[in-house]
Amino acid sequence: MSQVEEKRHLYESNEVVTDKGFVAPDINSFGNSFRDYNAESERQKTVEEFYRLQHINQTYDFVKRMREEYGKLNRAEMGIWECCELLNEVVDESDPDLDEPQIMHLLQSAEAIRKDYPDEDWLHLTALIHDLGKVLLLPQFGERPQWAVVGDTFPLGCAFDESIVHHKYFKENPDYNNPAYNTKYGIYSEGCGLDNVMVSWGHDDYMYLVAKNNGTTLPPAALFIIRFHSFYPLHQAGAYKHLLNKEDTENLKWLQVFNKYDLYSKCKDQIDIEEVKPYYMSLIEKALHDVMNSVQPRADPKDPAKCVPKASDPKTFFFFLVAANMFLAVKNEIPPPTAKHL
Ligand SMILES: [Fe+2]
Ligand SMILES: [Fe+2]
Numbered sequence: 001m002s003q004v005e006e007k008r009h010l011y012e013s014n015e016v017v018t019d020k021g022f023v024a025p026d027i028n029s030f031g032n033s034f035r036d037y038n039a040e041s042e043r044q045k046t047v048e049e050f051y052r053l054q055h056i057n058q059t060y061d062f063v064k065r066m067r068e069e070y071g072k073l074n075r076a077e078m079g080i081w082e083c084c085e086l087l088n089e090v091v092d093e094s095d096p097d098l099d100e101p102q103i104m105h106l107l108q109s110a111e112a113i114r115k116d117y118p119d120e121d122w123l124h125l126t127a128l129i130h131d132l133g134k135v136l137l138l139p140q141f142g143e144r145p146q147w148a149v150v151g152d153t154f155p156l157g158c159a160f161d162e163s164i165v166h167h168k169y170f171k172e173n174p175d176y177n178n179p180a181y182n183t184k185y186g187i188y189s190e191g192c193g194l195d196n197v198m199v200s201w202g203h204d205d206y207m208y209l210v211a212k213n214n215g216t217t218l219p220p221a222a223l224f225i226i227r228f229h230s231f232y233p234l235h236q237a238g239a240y241k242h243l244l245n246k247e248d249t250e251n252l253k254w255l256q257v258f259n260k261y262d263l264y265s266k267c268k269d270q271i272d273i274e275e276v277k278p279y280y281m282s283l284i285e286k287a288l289h290d291v292m293n294s295v296q297p298r299a300d301p302k303d304p305a306k307c308v309p310k311a312s313d314p315k316t317f318f319f320f321l322v323a324a325n326m327f328l329a330v331k332n333e334i335p336p337p338t339a340k341h342l
Pocket of ligand 2: 130131203262
């Protein structure tokens with residue numbers, strides 16, 4: 001068994017039990033193994049069609065255009081909780097494990113992590129916000145098709161690795177036959193760092209841009225989790241490691257911790273939203289307090305050279321436009337996970 005096959009086997013056998021006591025369920029809420037893209041189900045056909053469209057349409061040029069457009073962060077201003085509630089209408093068609101409203105998934109992930117890592121509040125908040133970029137599906141954010149919002153992600157500008165789910169559909173992608181993009185390294189070089197790599201466009205990259213372009217103080221590990229949590233070819237199959245730099249390799253350890261909770265907390269166990277809301281509001285308010293006291297006046301969206309005053313109402317803070325400093329992150333330096341985490 002090759003290394004990749006071995007990892008896949010381990011992964012698909014669902015034998016994930018962490019030292020922290022997190023026990024993964026065997027089956028998802030549809031009665032299938034998690035991320036089983038071949039299971040016979042109604043959902044499977046939708047998922048496969050989703051990946052066909054995604055693999056044909058995600059090109060280097062498309063991602064470049066999306067990053068330019070959405071990097072302006074000129075879509076909306078809103079609070080984190082408000083955004084979580086906004087996601088209630090969104091259903092992710094690419095996900096064979098989940099048919100719950102997104103807010104339930106955010107809270108299931110965050111609560112599962114909180115239980116096992118009570119002191120890592122940056123990780124709780126990261127879990128709460130990691131999927132907020134799915135607002136891209138909503139009219140206010142451009143109503144992008146599912147293939148441009150959700151699903152596993154992969155690099156553009158170099159060859160599509162065979163570990164990518166439903167790889168066969170890449171044959172119809174214009175980049176597939178472009179000699180500049182279809183070699184192992186493509187436009188990249190050994191150890192160039194994922195910061196320099198274009199990854200297929202979706203909610204991960206959008207949320208990353210929101211945080212980064214707002215000058216967030218979230219730790220690098222949190223930003224790495226947000227941007228690459230759907231990059232299964234890397235964090236599960238071990239592909240594309242030749243593009244990582246040293247910092248990526250460290251951050252990948254936290255991503256792998258996070259992923260267990262992102263994936264296996266998807267179940268029918270409902271969280272009482274009203275019961276847990278005060279805790280998450282306290283994290284958000286703590287973050288807001290830090291912002292109100294420390295953040296620079298925000299840039300005027302119409303003229304970035306100018307600044308407008310900080311918001312004076314503590315209940316008003318800015319999400320997709322400015323001030324992602326609200327994202328807490330009182331700790332800038334997060335050490336890598338130790339053996340007990342892995
Ligand atoms: Fe996600
Ligand atoms: Fe998620």
